[in-house]
Amino acid sequence: METIYDLLIAEHNQMTELFQQALNDSSKVSFFKVKLKADPHMMGEEQLFYPRLEEKEELRELISHAYAEHNEAKALICEMENMDEGDEEWAVKLGELKRSIDHHIEEEESKVFDIARKTLSQQEAEKIAEEYVEFKRSYMNKIEVGEETSGVMKC
Ligand SMILES: [Fe+2]
Numbered sequence: 001m002e003t004i005y006d007l008l009i010a011e012h013n014q015m016t017e018l019f020q021q022a023l024n025d026s027s028k029v030s031f032f033k034v035k036l037k038a039d040p041h042m043m044g045e046e047q048l049f050y051p052r053l054e055e056k057e058e059l060r061e062l063i064s065h066a067y068a069e070h071n072e073a074k075a076l077i078c079e080m081e082n083m084d085e086g087d088e089e090w091a092v093k094l095g096e097l098k099r100s101i102d103h104h105i106e107e108e109e110s111k112v113f114d115i116a117r118k119t120l121s122q123q124e125a126e127k128i129a130e131e132y133v134e135f136k137r138s139y140m141n142k143i144e145v146g147e148e149t150s151g152v153m154k155c
């Protein structure tokens, strides 16, 4: 069965691809595709994954650092949401966001997941994956019907 690591890594890869598109065309549409992937991803990690890891002493510092990196990315996403793609700062901000997210993904995959794998049981990692799938499903439904979602969607 799939674990939370499988799901999150697959989404990291999708995000990297979407970013490539956004860098290629510099359009706001492409930026929103990145955002639509990144928002629920960060929200799901914060609601379902990080709290489980924070309980473990050896992960506490890494996780508080991860929250800070999410906040940095969210702030940049919000700034860009209020910008025009023709803005002279657009490419600069997009580059900043890309570096920030790349760095965070790298840390999650090389440090956080690594320690988590040794700390959480296989069963726990599968259970969190199930919850994450359900969370994403309901999140995407809410977006489709235009219902307001709490947290990262609002700037
Ligand atoms: Fe992630």
Ligand SMILES: [Fe+2]
Pocket: 042, 045, 066, 070, 104, 108
């Ligand atoms: Fe993250």
